[in-house]
Amino acid sequence: MIVHFILPGETLQSISDEIKLENPKYLKEYHNEHCGRNERIGNELSPGKKLLIPDIVKIKEYNSRNDAPFKKRELNPALNFNPEGLQQKYQVRIIETNATENSPIKNSTTSFEVALQWIRKEDDQHIFHLSKDNIRSENGGKMGDLAAECIKALNPVEIRTNAKGKVLKISLTKEITERFQQIKERLSDLFPDQYAALYIEEFEYAVQNEKLFDERMKEDAFIRMYFTPIRNTFKNGVSIFDHFITYESIPVTIAQRVEDIHYTEEITLLQNLHYAQVQNDLDYTGKFTLYTKTGIVKNIEINYNISQYSVKYTTNLSVYEML
Structure with a gap:
């Protein structure tokens, strides 16, 4: 004992x-x-x-x-990914909170809509176009408005995934690349002050550097969660994959299980940290609902918190299919 x-x-x-x-x-x-x-x-x-x-x-x-329950076939599903013909909109909301013992809780809420369209398949890779719209941020101010316009100006970005839906590469479409100078001029006309000019210059640098753009876009909260390897093979009732959270890209290992064996048209997966990663200053829970036949995401609910330097940072990400 x-x-x-x-x-x-x-x-x-x-x-x-x-x-x-x-x-x-x-x-x-x-x-x-x-x-x-x-x-x-x-x-x-x-x-x-x-x-x-x-x-x-x-x-x-x-x-x-x-x-053991995990030996049941229903708890070890072979999750498909058949996105052909997909044209779907999602409502996304991100709530970020930070709190210390001696300070009031600070909240920041961002919401936006995502339009996701399957374009084609090349070998074993899927290509999607992703657009964001109706971007709202409670604490954004003028610079928040500029950031939103910069994001919308690049619509749609091109996302390439593997056969199971894990993101491989993110890039601009040819059309956006060819008319980027016009896009930059429009942004400068809308936001003519010097601080905006600095932001636009940094934006241009990131956009024109293909590798940097790919890295930055993979940090996007929606893309990071939606295009994770959630369809990895299940063994003994669990599927495990490497992931990262927060803007600092903290690496984590996620374990996911089937919530209810009595699934039919939809299957719900529950996620938490793999036991080897459980620690006092980090916690993570997730809930993904997929369509069983296609493996397409319907809803996502993710919560994680991390404690650093006596500050507790909490993030809630929710994604809901728009009908």
């Missing part, structure tokens, strides 16, 4: 994964059989509390029962 003190973000599932116990119900069962009456646990774990963990002999005995 091992005594473990529960860390923030840990679950029966994540701890079972770490100790290679196939069915997490036995972790709860084992603890409650050996702990004091007042130390019993339910399905939700409380950080800081004691958890009794079985030894390897007992774990092997539990696993020999071969009744």
